[in-house]
Amino acid sequence: MIRRRAERRRTTRAAPSPTEFDRRLIAPMLIGSVLNPINSSMIAVALVPIGVAFGAPPAETAWLVSALYLATAVGQPVVGRLVDMFGPRTLYLIGTGLVGVAGLLGALAPSLGALIGARVLLGFGTSAAYPAAMQLIRRENERTGEDSPAGVLTALAVANQTVAVIGPALGGLLIGVGGWRAVFTVNVPLSAACLVLGALWLPRARPGSADRARGVDLPGMALFTALLVALMLFLMAPRYDRWYLPVLAALAAAGFTARELRVREPFVDLRVLGGNVPLLVTYLRQLLAYTTAYAFLYGFTQWLEQGRGLSPGTAGLVLLPLSASALAVSALTGRREAPRGKLLVGSAVQVAVCAGLLLAGAGTPLWVLPAASAVMGVPQGLIGLATQNALYRQAEPARIASAAGLLRTFSYLGALGASAATAAFFPHRADTPGLHELALFMLAGSALLLAITLPDRSLSTLTPQERPEP
Numbered sequence: 001m002i003r004r005r006a007e008r009r010r011t012t013r014a015a016p017s018p019t020e021f022d023r024r025l026i027a028p029m030l031i032g033s034v035l036n037p038i039n040s041s042m043i044a045v046a047l048v049p050i051g052v053a054f055g056a057p058p059a060e061t062a063w064l065v066s067a068l069y070l071a072t073a074v075g076q077p078v079v080g081r082l083v084d085m086f087g088p089r090t091l092y093l094i095g096t097g098l099v100g101v102a103g104l105l106g107a108l109a110p111s112l113g114a115l116i117g118a119r120v121l122l123g124f125g126t127s128a129a130y131p132a133a134m135q136l137i138r139r140e141n142e143r144t145g146e147d148s149p150a151g152v153l154t155a156l157a158v159a160n161q162t163v164a165v166i167g168p169a170l171g172g173l174l175i176g177v178g179g180w181r182a183v184f185t186v187n188v189p190l191s192a193a194c195l196v197l198g199a200l201w202l203p204r205a206r207p208g209s210a211d212r213a214r215g216v217d218l219p220g221m222a223l224f225t226a227l228l229v230a231l232m233l234f235l236m237a238p239r240y241d242r243w244y245l246p247v248l249a250a251l252a253a254a255g256f257t258a259r260e261l262r263v264r265e266p267f268v269d270l271r272v273l274g275g276n277v278p279l280l281v282t283y284l285r286q287l288l289a290y291t292t293a294y295a296f297l298y299g300f301t302q303w304l305e306q307g308r309g310l311s312p313g314t315a316g317l318v319l320l321p322l323s324a325s326a327l328a329v330s331a332l333t334g335r336r337e338a339p340r341g342k343l344l345v346g347s348a349v350q351v352a353v354c355a356g357l358l359l360a361g362a363g364t365p366l367w368v369l370p371a372a373s374a375v376m377g378v379p380q381g382l383i384g385l386a387t388q389n390a391l392y393r394q395a396e397p398a399r400i401a402s403a404a405g406l407l408r409t410f411s412y413l414g415a416l417g418a419s420a421a422t423a424a425f426f427p428h429r430a431d432t433p434g435l436h437e438l439a440l441f442m443l444a445g446s447a448l449l450l451a452i453t454l455p456d457r458s459l460s461t462l463t464p465q466e467r468p469e470p
Contacts, residue, residue: 017144018143018144020144021140021141021144021152022140022201024200024201025136025140025201025202026152026155027197027201028092028194028197028198028201028202029129029132029133029136029137029156030133030155030156030159031190031193031194031197032092032095032096032128032129032130032132032133032194032198033129033130033133033156033159033160034159034160034163035096035099035125035126035129035187035190035191035194036068036072036123036126036127036129036130036408037160037163037164037167038163038164038166038167038170038186038190039068039119039122039126039167039187040065040068040069040164040167040294040415041163041164041166041167041168041171041297042167042168042170042171042174042183042186043064043065043068043119043171043183044167044168044171044297044298044301044302045168045171045172045175045301045305045312045313045315045316046064046171046175046180046183046312047061047062047064047065047298047302048061048302048305048306048312049175049179049180049312050064050112050115050180053180054111054112054115056112057427057428058302058422058423058426058427058428058429058430059423059427060112061112062236062419062420062422062423063112063116064112064115064116064119065298065415065416065419066232066236066416066419066420067116067117067119067120067123068119068120068122068123069123069412069413069415069416069419070120070123070228070229070232070233070412070416071119071120071121071122071123071124071127072123072124072126072127072408072409072412073228073232073409073412073413073416074224074225074228074229074409075123075124075126075127076127076130076131076404076405076406076408076409076412077224077267077268077402077405077406077409078127078221078224078225078267078405079091079095079127079128079131079405080127080131080401080402080403080404080405080406081217081221081267081268081399081401081402081405082216083128083131083132083135083401083402083405084131084135084398084399084400084401084402085216087135087203087204088128088131088132088133088135088136088202088203088401089132089198089202089203089204091128091131091132092128092129092132092194092198092202093194093195093198093199093202094128095124095125095126095127095128095129096125096128096129096191096194096195096198097125097191097195098121098122098124098125099122099125099126099187099190099191099194100187100188100190100191100192100195101121101125101191102118102119102121102122102125102184102187103118103122103184103185103186103187103188103191104184104185104188105117105118105121105184106118106119106122106181106184106187107181107182107184107185108181109181109184118184122187127405129194130156130404130405130408131401131402131404131405131408132202132401133156134392134400134401134403134404135400135401135404136202136203137152137153137156137392138392138397138400139203140152142397151334151335153334153385153388153389153392154330154331154334154335154385156388157330157334157384157385157388158327158330158331158334158381160384162323162326162327162330164297164380166320166323168297168301168315168316168319168320169316169317169319169320169323170186170316171183171312171316172311172312172313172314172315172316172317173313173316174186175312175313176312176313217259217260217263217265217266217267219259220256220259220260220263220266220267220268221267223252223255223256223259224252224256224267224268226248226249226252227249227252227253227256228409230245230246230248230249230252231245231246231249232413232416233245234246234249235416235417235420236416236419236420236423237420237423257270267402268402268406269396269399272396272399276394276395276396278390278394278458278459279391279394279395279403281452281456282387282390282391282394282407283406283407283410284410284452285343285383285387285449285452285453286387286407286410286411286414287410287411287413287414287417288414288445288446288448288449289346289347289350289379289383289384289387289414289449290410290411290412290414290415290418291414291415291417291418291421291442291445292350292354292414292418292442292445292446292449293350293376293379293380293383293414293418294414294415294418294419295417295418295421295422295438295441295442296353296354296376296442297319297418298418298419298422299418299421299422299425299426299430299434299435299438300319300357300435301315301316301319302422302426302430303360303426303430303431303432303434303435304318304369305430306429306430306431307362307429307430307431307432307434307435308362308364308369309362317370318369318370318373319370319373320370320373321370321371321373321374321377322373322374322376322377322380323377324374324377325374325375325376325377325378325380325381326377326378326380326381327377327381328377328381329377329378329380329381329382330381330382330384330385333381333382333385334385337389338386339385339386339387339389339390339459340386340453340456340457340459340460342382342383342385342386343382343383343386343387343449343453343459344450344453344454345378345379345382346378346379346381346382346383346386347379347383347446347449347450347453348450349375349376349378349379349382350376350379350442350446350449351443351446351447351450352375353372353375353376353379354439354440354442354443354446355439355443356372356375357372357435357436357438357439357442358436358439358440358443360372360432360435360436360439361432362432387407388407390459391403391404391407421438421441422438425437425438425441426438
């Protein structure tokens, strides 16, 4: 009798409303999706103390940023494709479990090389949650018959944007309490929360997983990995003596293209993707926007500590207004998709902030610095929402997780570009001339983003609510 009652309670608890989004999915989706941005942003204020601890210059500690994004740039679309094929639960649990392991390894790392290895593992571990979340949103909208995911997509974007900019302040607090190793230990409780919530609420795999396993395009994934790794290693340190890396990237790209056009179930369906020009442009916008965003996060933060002489904790507090403005903008604009308007305003504000950095110097009044951060939060709150909503409408539904993974890949390519630019413009220390050179680099990318968005009227016809009447 007791067992039957317990089973009835479990059955009742497991049955979501047929017309409403299953709210039990929101917590594991949100916590899992913020694992990458919180680790990306906390490291910004830890680079200087880590460099001091291991006697490493900024050009070497930049690998702590590059390693995570290189691993995640590869991992996101690969894991996203596996999520499309097998469902989100297993990949989510494996990935978030790896995050906890990586956190422990980072906290105990005896050398910079070991710490970089922990960041690589962390990158792979954080690759599952966002593609899984996008597929869960698609599944729920199909189950309920409601084609209005703006609210959940907004929550996802707000969580990521907010955590990304709270991260420096949190990192500064943790460093002040327990040293730089504390920024790695935070992954342990986050990983545990993801494992518990994911095991409780994520749906189990659909029948037929064994059959789908035979369709995994392992050669395509391997060629894609080789292409990205060779290209990124060259871009992070472009020199004449590394000529073989772009050659390897070109060969891998040729092999990847030939493979994907021939195989029945490709890892990336180049036929569909090549014909989907709006989605390709969305990926380009993501690359440009996040190159500027992360160059500001890493470069401006390091300049605050070395060029302006602030402590890591104070530098994190200077960036805190970025979080508040990003959250406010996202909350105010999230219910209406309007990707074109958001992209135009966001890119224009990026241009203005980058131009303002050209006037920054050691004598800049302290109050100006958090004001600049607050203004930079406006594009943080707009552009991420716009590209995420655009992708949801433009991507093929059956490949939404892998498409979302590729969107994140272009974010990480932007982060890698920003990291490489920061290392190039700050070869020895983050001084004011280097900040000005970095600002010019950011200004060029922001201006290009504005230029490719301004004439694109197709963005105004993406959503059913905004399509013109026939």
